[in-house]
Amino acid sequence: MLNKKEQRLRRSRQTRARIALQGVERLTVFRTNLHIYASVISADGGKVLASASTAEKEVRAQLGVAGKGACVDAAQLIGKRIAERAKAAGVEKVAFDRSGFAYHGRVKALAEAAREAGLQF
Template sequence: MLTKKEQRLRRARQTRIRIASQGVARLTVTRTNLHIYASVISGDGSKVLAAASTAEKDVRATLGTTGKGGNVAAAVLIGKRVAEKAKAAGVEKVAFDRSGFAYHGRVKALAEAAREAGLQF
């Protein structure tokens, strides 16, 4: 019997194999109960081109005194930030790697915010 984490990592592995064959940059999302992290990784997987997370000091200041990163509003903010940083680094097209998490809630909010900010995937 696989644990919940093992199941998620198994789903993630399948996605990463498919994305690697495309050879495009990937937008990865990792979420914890308290924070959400997003990074754009180069097509060959060797370099992080852009990254944003709710653990950053200025993001926590923007989120207010509680600094809560575990909600949809925080995910939207991170989606916009990572898209702006990626465009500044010259990346327009990415493949969305949700790391085995369901495309729902915070993960979906981050993806839609990145799309609205101009990333294509």
């Protein structure tokens, strides 16, 4: 019997295998109880083209006194930042890799904010 983390990792491996066949850059999301991280990774999987997270000093300052990255507002901010950085790196179209996390809450907020900021997926 697999535990919760092993189940998530199994789902993420399946997703990454499908994305690798597409041959496009991928927007990867990782979330913890305190922060959310997003990275745009090259099609061959060998290089990080852009990244953003709530652990960054500027983001914590922008979030205010609470400074917590574990909220939907923080995820939306990271979605906008990753889209801007990806476009600056010359990436317009990506595949969304939710890393086995449910498409709900913070993961969904990050994805929708990235779409609104101009990333296509």
